[in-house]
Amino acid sequence: MENVFIKYEKALSILAAHSNDFPDEERPLNACIGAHLAEDLLADRDFPPFDRVTMDGISLSYEAFANGQREFPIEAVAPAGTPKKTLQNSQNCIEVMTGAIMPAQTDTVIRYEDLEIVDGKARVMPIPVKPRQNIHFKGIDRARGSVIVQKGKQLSSAEINIAAAVGKSVLRVKKMPRAVIISTGDELVDVHQTPELHQIRRSNIYGIQSTLKTWGIPADLRHLPDDRQQMLEIISGLLENYDLFIFTGGVSKGKFDYLPDVLETLQIEKHFHKIQQRPGKPFWFGTSKEGKKIFALPGNPVSSFVCVYIYLRFWFYKSLGLDITPMYVSLKNDITFTPDLVYFLEARLESNPDGTLQADPISGNGSGDFANLVKTDGFLVLPQNKSEFKQGEVYLFVPYRDIF
16 A cells, blocks of 8 residues: 555544454353453343242232222242242232242232231231232343343443343353554663653553453553564564554654564555544554554554554454444534644543533643543544534544543
């Protein structure tokens, strides 16, 4: 591909065309938190599987109550976890506990708080009683055979709960790529080191690693010096062991930015290198002969952050066979941006009493000002076909933290 700046939309289409089809694997249920389902979870029985009592009290025939009867001899007791009982005398009642099967020949439950029980008889206090009250009816939540959780869903404790309820001790989930995040640059030292005046700590890779972890992708960390031959040898070895590569830095036009040349020397097919955007113009994406994906992000932390959440996340969802649900918000203030570029603008979200979300742009000091990210929630995507963005206009918003 010719080494030109491509549009944001073109970059997304290329990523979609080169998405993976992650294979499936089976895992025991207790090892599935954070994984992505590769199968639908179906109700193996009706939910609930029987008419379920929802209050401790008595069950009775509403017809007897409607005919004026207020005192009911207790005929039996039905605890939760016991077989279904049957009311033998329609003038009587059965004591029932929460979770029990609703006894046959009864259709209404009255809670203990609305009763007086003396000498084996339950007297109903003068309160309103509705037929069929305090019963969770069979199949009302989900019918047998219906889909409760769709494949592709990332498993939280809620979905693990469902899987256990339908008897899935083993789940089929998507197998995540073996990922490595690689920083580049002689100016970088590790987090435990004290940098000299001319040095900074490696931080991008830890943020990206944490992001991937929330997506269910474990990733190793590596570092490359600004030496072409060493980069060539180290990357060549890493290509044997990993499926997904995320580089930070060394991808622009600086004298020591060897990475694009090294990748092409290793016969990685380049799909694009530059995008018409701010921040994050120099962004390299390619595929090895074995289908391994290489994302080479800019070194400036805000730029790499943008590329992870705008592009890497898009590719990841496509590889799962999913689409990202778009989120739209309105601008709180007017914005002017004259370059003919798509603008990913850091913004903080505000929730309004009318139920709308507004994005309040928070100005930083360029793509190196990653401290500004702690004050914001995501990026507004401002299109490149205009330069004036007015208060109240609605635009796409890409969050990088849980909203509220």
